[in-house]
Amino acid sequence: MLLLSLAAVMLSKALRYAGLLPAQELTDFDAFHIAGRMVWRGDIAQAYHLPALLEAQQALTGDQAFLPWTYPPPFNLVVAALAPLPIGLAYLVFAGATLAAYLLVLRRIAGPLFATVIVALAPALFVAVAGGQNGFLTGTLIGLASLGLLGERTLAGLPLGLMVIKPHLAVGLAVGALVLRRWRCLALVAATAALALALSTAVLGPAIWPAFLGGVDEAKAFLAAGAYPLFRMVSVYAWLRSLDLPAALALAAQGATAVAVLGLIPLALWKGIPRRQVVGLAVLASLFVSPYAYDYDLPLYGVALALLLPDLLRQARRGETLVLLGLGWIVGGYGLAATPLHGGLDGTALTFPVGISLAAPPFLLLLALIWRILRREQAATTTVTAAVGTGVGPAGPVPA
Template sequence: MPKHSIPRTDRLGATMMDLRPEPDPGRAASVQHPRLHERLATPFVVRMLLLSLAAVMLSKAVRYAGLLPAQDLTDFDAFHIAGRMVWRGDIAQAYHLPALLEVQRALTGDQAFLPWTYPPPFNLVVAALAPLPIGLAYLVFVGATLAAYLLVLRRIAGPHFATVVVALAPSLFVAVAGGQNGFLTGTLAGLTGLGLLRGRARAGLPLGLMVIKPHLAVGLAVCALVTRRWGCLAVAAATAALALALSTAVLGPAIWPAFLGGVEEAKAFLAAGAYPLFRMVSVYAWLRSLDVPAALALAAQMAIAVAVLGLIPLALRRGMPPRQIVGLAALASLFVSPYAYDYDLPLYGVALALLLPDLLGRASRGEAVALFGLGWMAGGYGFVAGGLHDALVGTQAASSVEVALAAPPFLLLLALIWRILRRERAAAMPGAAGPLVGPVGPVSPVPA
C-alpha cells in the first residue's frame, strides 16, 4: 500500500462526512440539555402528583370517618361547623370567637383558633355541605372544586398545563390538606379571565360570585375597569347584589351586624399577631412577624397593593398583549389584602397559566429555574414551617419558624415576571392596548 494512500472505507467515510448537514448548535443543545420545565413536567410526574392529591383527600376523609387517628381542627372543620350553625339558626354567633369556641366544643369536642370572617353569601355554600357527614362533605367540596379548577386551568394553559401543575404543586397540596376554598376562588378567577379575554359580559358572573372572597377579585375588577368592560362590571355588580340579597333573605338582616363585628375582631387579632403569620404570603404578615409595628406594616401593605395594582394600567399603556394584562391582574389580587394565605395561591396558578407561554419563550435558563423555585418557596414555606412549628411547640426553637418568609420570594417572583414580560414589548401587536377581545392562546373562540 502506498505510504500516502487512504483506504477505501476511510475515503468513503470522509466523503459521507462531507455530505452530512452541519449540525445546528441550538437544536443539539435543546436535545442534550432540556430545560427545567421539560424535565419536570412529564406525563408521569403529573399523574403521580394528581394521584398523590387523591391519596391525601382519601386519607383526610378516612380520618374524618374515624378510621384513622383524629387530627386537630382544620379549615374544613370550620366550614362544616359554620354550615351546621346555619341550619341551627345561630350562624350570627360564628362571627364572635368566644361563642364560636363554645359551639366548636359542643359539636366536635375540640376547640381551635379559627375565627369566622367570611361574607354572608359564603354561609350559603357551607350550609349546602352541612347535611352530609363531614368526611363525605370534604370529598364532595374539595374533589369537585379541584376538578373544576384543573379543567379551567387546562382550558387556559393548553399545552403548558403539565408545567403549570408542577409549578403549582406545593399550593395544590396545601389547599387539599386544609380543605380550603382556594380551588373554588381559583375556578371563578379563571372563568373571569377567560371571559375577559373573549370580550364577554358574562365574565361578570364569576367575578360577581367572588363576593365570597372579594379581596381576591380586586385585580380582575381593576382590569375590567381600565379596559372599559362595562358590561362585565354591570353583570358582576348585579351578581354580587343578588348574592348579598339572597344571603340576607335566608339568614336574616341580623347577619350583617354580626359579620361587621367579626371583621373588627379579625382586625384586632391580626394586629395582635394571633393568626399563624408564617402561613401568610402578605407583606404585612412578613413585617409583623419581624415585630414591625402593625400600623407601619399595614402602611407598607397598602403601598405594595397600590403599586402592584398600578401594573395593570401600566401594562395596558405599554401595549402588552391582553393575555399578559389579565394574567398580571390575577396575580395582583394576591398582593392586595394583608390577610392572604398560602391556600389562596391557586389564583397564582391562573396567572401562571395565562403568562407561562410568554415567560418560557423569553426567560433564560436561570430565570426559568428562578420562576419555579420562587413559586415553590412561596407556596410551600407555610406548610413546611407549620409542620416544624407543631413539632417544636413548647420549645425555644418554635419561635424560629414563626417568621413569615413567603412574602419575599413572592415579591421577587412578581418582579421577575414583570422583568421578563417587558421584553415582550417589542413583539406586542399594534393596538394591543385596546379592548380585551380575542382568543386565548390555545383556547378556541366560542360564539357569545
C-alpha cells in the first residue's frame, strides 16, 4: 500500500507538470530541469549565481523561487540528459527509474525484512518523491557500494566514485572502506571521480569550475544568513542555527558532531563489530557530516537500516523497536509536516521564515540507540564465544 501510494503521488506530480492538475510552486525537480536546459543553452555557469539563475527561471518557466544551484559539475550532465524531455515526462523517468533502482537495491540488502524497512522509511520516501530530488539516486549508489564492500569487490569503488555528484554523502562509506583497508576499491573511487570531473570539464568547459566555486561561496553566505528552509534540514547546524545561535558556533558544533560520528566507524571495527554493521554505521554516519543535509537525503538511512536491522531486531527490546520506528518517522516526517506552516520566498527576496529545525535531536538519539543495541549484541556474541572457548555454556559444561 505504501508503494502504491508513492506511485499515486508521483503520478499526481507528473499531471501537475503537464497542466492537467492545478499548478504548484517551483520545486527541486524544476531546478533540475532548468539547469539541464541551461546546459543545452550553453549558459550553465550562470546557474551558480543566484541573480542570473532567477532571471533564467523567469525566462524558462515564468516563475521564480529561491533554489540556488550548488551541485558539482558532473551532476550537470545528469540533468542535461533529462532536459530534452517535457518536464512531466522527465520527472516520471527520473523519479520512477531511481525509485525502482533504489527499491531493488534495498530489497537485495534487506532480504525478508524489506517490507519492515519500507514502513520504517515511509515519511522519507514520500519526501523524496514529492520533491523529485536525487535521494533515490544517491541511495542506489551508496547501496551498491555497500553491497560491494560486503562482498569485498573492487567494483564497489565505481558507485562510490560516482557519488562525486554529492560527495558529502559518501564520506562515511569512504572512511569505512579506508578502515577496512579496501585499497583497490579506494583507487577505483579516485579514478571514477577523476574521470567524471574530467568529462564534465570537457563537456561544459573549464569556466564551469570558477562558477561552481562562486556558487559554493554564495551558498555558504545563504546558509549563515538562515536563507535556506532550515526546518527541512536534519543537521545539527540547522537545529542550532534555527534557535538563533551564531553561525560560527553552530558550524563548530556540526564539525564536532561529524568527527565524533565518523569516529564510530574505526571504533566499531576495533571492538570487533561484524563487517555488515561497520558498513551500516558508515552509511548512517554520512548523514551527520554536512550542515547542508536535507530530509530528502534520508534514503541513505534506509540503506543503513537495511544493513543493521537483522541485528537490531535480534537484540532490541520491544519498546526499543518502537522507539527506533518512532524516531525514524520523526526525523523523516518533521519537514513534511512543517512545510505547510511555512511560506515561500516573495519574488527575489532572500528572507525565509525558516522556523525551528527539530530533526537533529531525534536523529542523534536514533544513532545513540542503534549504537547501544549493536554493542549489546556484540557483548552477547562475545560472551557466547568465550563460553564455548572454555567449554562452559549458560547451563554448565558443553558436552564433548
